[in-house]
Amino acid sequence: MMVYTWWRSLAAFRVRIVLNLKGVTAEERQVDLRKGQQHDQAFRAVNPQSAIPALVLDDGSTLVQSMAIMEYFEEAYPAPPLLPADAAERARVRALAQMAVADGHPLVTPRVRAYLEGELGHGEAQYLAWSRHFMGAALMAMEEHLARDPQTGMFCHGDRPTLADVCLVSQVVGFSYFGGTADAFPVVRRINAACMRIDAFQRAHPLAQPDAPKA
Ligand SMILES: N[C@@H](CCC(=O)N[C@@H](CS)C(=O)NCC(=O)O)C(=O)O
Structure with a gap:
């Protein structure tokens, strides 16, 4: 299988973490x-949405959208489980994940930046303020849900990493791209630190990728 990726992409970061946690290797192609x-044109033939990640399976079929790709790996490679067995608990994990994947991250993608700057006349400072605002708002939502819920453990849901942790970590890294830190979000910060002690998360980090800038 082959994954279209790029060192800095938050969505590709999430997929790399899951690949590492599941012990699956995929050939990588940089976009x-x-x-x-x-x-x-060549990449649009893979994903007409012009977005990474995209995963091409050995039978030639293509999967897109990080959440769908992560859930594909969860179903195709069940061990270790990254979703709880109970339906309501799975919904909690998916909800936390979507706060990052659906509500925070999409607002800071290159296509949004291009529209804000190219069509609406925003400058770089406004784009940074926009990005910090929405990335921070998603982290705040995660923080408040995590802080009040006894199901939160060492990780977002209990004491083993789930897809919520994968997405939390990508959100923290994404916030840092815009000068934000997790300091204002103590539970998020604690869970992020716990995740980043795990080899599968470390190896997937944007700055650990071969195409990442050295400095
Ligand atoms: N919701 C999608 C977002 C995919 C996405 O927007 N990826 C970014 C990189 S993190 C991208 O390729 N953006 C291209 C662009 O905005 O032009 C997912 O989670 O996979």
């Missing part, structure tokens, strides 16, 4: 978003 390669 440099800074160079606009997501809009190249």
Whole structure:
């Protein structure tokens, strides 16, 4: 199988973590978003939405959207489980994950930046303020849910990492891209630290990727 990825992509980061946790290896092909390669004809043939990650399976079928790809791995490679067995608990984990994947991250993608700056006349400072606001709001939502719920443990849901932790970590890293830190979110910060002690998370980190800048 092959995954279209890029070192800095938060959605690709999430998929890398899951691949590592499941012990699955995939060939990687880089799509440099800074160079606009997501809009190249060759990549649009893979994903007409011009977004990474995309996963091409050995039978040639293509999966897109990080949440769908992560859930594919959860179903195809059940061990270790990244969703709880109970339906309501699974819904809690997915809800926490979606606060990052659906509510925070999509607002800071290159296509949004291009529209804000190219069509609405925003400058870089406004884009940064926008990004910090929405990334921070998603982290605040996660923090409040995590802090009040006894199901929160060492990780977002109990004492083993789930898809919620994968998404939490990507959200913290994404916030840092815009100068934010998890300092105002103590539960998020504690869980992020616990995740980042795990090899599968460390190896997936954007700055650990071979195409990441050295400095
Ligand atoms: N909801 C999608 C988001 C995918 C996405 O927007 N990926 C970003 C990189 S993190 C991208 O490729 N953006 C291209 C663009 O905005 O032009 C997912 O979770 O996979």
